[in-house]
Amino acid sequence: MDAVITYVNGLDPVWQEAYRSRLGEDIKRKHFRDWGTLKYLLRGIEAHLPFVRNVFLVVSGESQVPEWADREGLKIVFHRDIIPAQFLPVFNSTAIEMYLHRIPGLDEEFIYLNDDFFPVRDCRQEYFFRDGKAAAAFHRHLFASGLYKSHCRNSDRLAREAAGLAPSPLYLRPQHTCGSLLRSVCEDLYAREGKRIEESVSPVRSMANYNYYLFMDYAFHTGRTFARKVSNRHFSTAVASADKVCGFIAEPTADFVCINDVNMSEDKFRVFRDRLLEAFAAALPVKSRFEL
Numbered sequence: 307m308d309a310v311i312t313y314v315n316g317l318d319p320v321w322q323e324a325y326r327s328r329l330g331e332d333i334k335r336k337h338f339r340d341w342g343t344l345k346y347l348l349r350g351i352e353a354h355l356p357f358v359r360n361v362f363l364v365v366s367g368e369s370q371v372p373e374w375a376d377r378e379g380l381k382i383v384f385h386r387d388i389i390p391a392q393f394l395p396v397f398n399s400t401a402i403e404m405y406l407h408r409i410p411g412l413d414e415e416f417i418y419l420n421d422d423f424f425p426v427r428d429c430r431q432e433y434f435f436r437d438g439k440a441a442a443a444f445h446r447h448l449f450a451s452g453l454y455k456s457h458c459r460n461s462d463r464l465a466r467e468a469a470g471l472a473p474s475p476l477y478l479r480p481q482h483t484c485g486s487l488l489r490s491v492c493e494d495l496y497a498r499e500g501k502r503i504e505e506s507v508s509p510v511r512s513m514a515n516y517n518y519y520l521f522m523d524y525a526f527h528t529g530r531t532f533a534r535k536v537s538n539r540h541f542s543t544a545v546a547s548a549d550k551v552c553g554f555i556a557e558p559t560a561d562f563v564c565i566n567d568v569n570m571s572e573d574k575f576r577v578f579r580d581r582l583l584e585a586f587a588a589a590l591p592v593k594s595r596f597e598l
Contacts, residue, residue, distance in 0.1 A: 312403070480519050
């Protein structure tokens with residue numbers, strides 16, 4: 307199996323200029339802030355998911371590739387390699403997620419991680435895939451408020467329709483952690499619904515977007531998933547202290563951790579970031595094959 311990571315460094319001046327030129331405004335810092343933790347995500351993959359064959363890092367262009375990245379180990383994918391030219395440049399992760407299955411050389415079985423998900427304990431391959439099926443755990447919801455849940459509802463409605471199922475007032479929302487995906491399922495759905503997917507693509511997030519849950523929902527509705535929750539702990543920096551997050555990294559009680567960024571002062575961000583980097587460096591001190 308492979309792993310795919312989408313990544314953006316909001317401090318990159320080339321990327322910032324492309325954002326301003328396309329949208330006519332400056333970036334919203336919180337959405338694109340770089341915590342400097344990507345190398346520890348990669349070290350976590352090597353240490354705790356040793357069965358992962360290739361790791362693909364999806365970025366907008368050359369200026370987004372970290373200077374420490376070893377391209378013999380880390381496979382770099384530019385947006386132009388997978389996303390139709392008419393949608394570029396794009397600054398919307400949900401739009402980018404519609405095209406991950408187009409990565410050249412991508413395995414049939416792959417996990418997708420945002421850059422704020424980190425493996426922190428040893429895992430086995432069958433946690434994610436078994437007998438040609440992908441692991442998935444879902445919650446069912448009736449109401450959708452805000453962008454995220456609207457994207458979840460949009461995704462499940464299209465997936466149900468593509469699977470030939472009747473509409474439902476409820477919609478699925480997969481567990482918020484790394485996603486187990488089958489390339490053939492993604493290709494199948496895109497072949498059926500590519501026109502509607504492309505009509506939803508926007509340079510920044512909108513209420514009409516889908517997210518990658520679309521492909522997980524379709525796999526579920528067509529019988530290509532098995533029920534299994536990923537062992538995961540979620541922290542929001544709005545409520546969790548640096549002590550609490552760093553303590554978890556030192557002695558994890560789940561296989562993955564998600565550390566969700568929120569609006570905070572620059573001073574608080576720097577202190578939190580420095581503490582976090584120290585904790586990851588202590589837990590994962592050895593360079594991975596993805597680093598120079």
